[in-house]
Amino acid sequence: MKFDDMLDNVSLLDVAELRMLASEINRCMKAEREVKTIRAKDALRVGMTVHFVGNKRNPGPHCGELIKINRVNGKVRVGFVTWTVPLASLVIGE
Secondary structure (H helix, E strand, O other), rough: OOOHHHHHOOOOOOOHHHHHHHHHHHHHHHHHHHHHHHHHHHHHHOOOOEEOOOOOOOEEEEEEEEEOOOOOEEEEEEEEEEEEEEEOOEOOOO
8 A cells, every 4th residue: 555545544534543543653653762772772882972963952963972871861971061862862973
């Protein structure tokens, strides 16, 4: 089935079917995020130099030292500031 056909068929679904579809999409996205986090956690070590993109208040790329690895997030020291960043968002770099 092509994507355009799927979009046409979505308008034919009732509310219960749309909720089921949304929960299935969310489940797939969550599983993909968990896999990314596990892979990142395996590759990262404390003391590594990592890169990440900032948030709305402080946008742009940042580079710092990974100082702690938690279950889902890592603590990255950028200058005198420590950021809490999702492990899946960190990129190993120099």
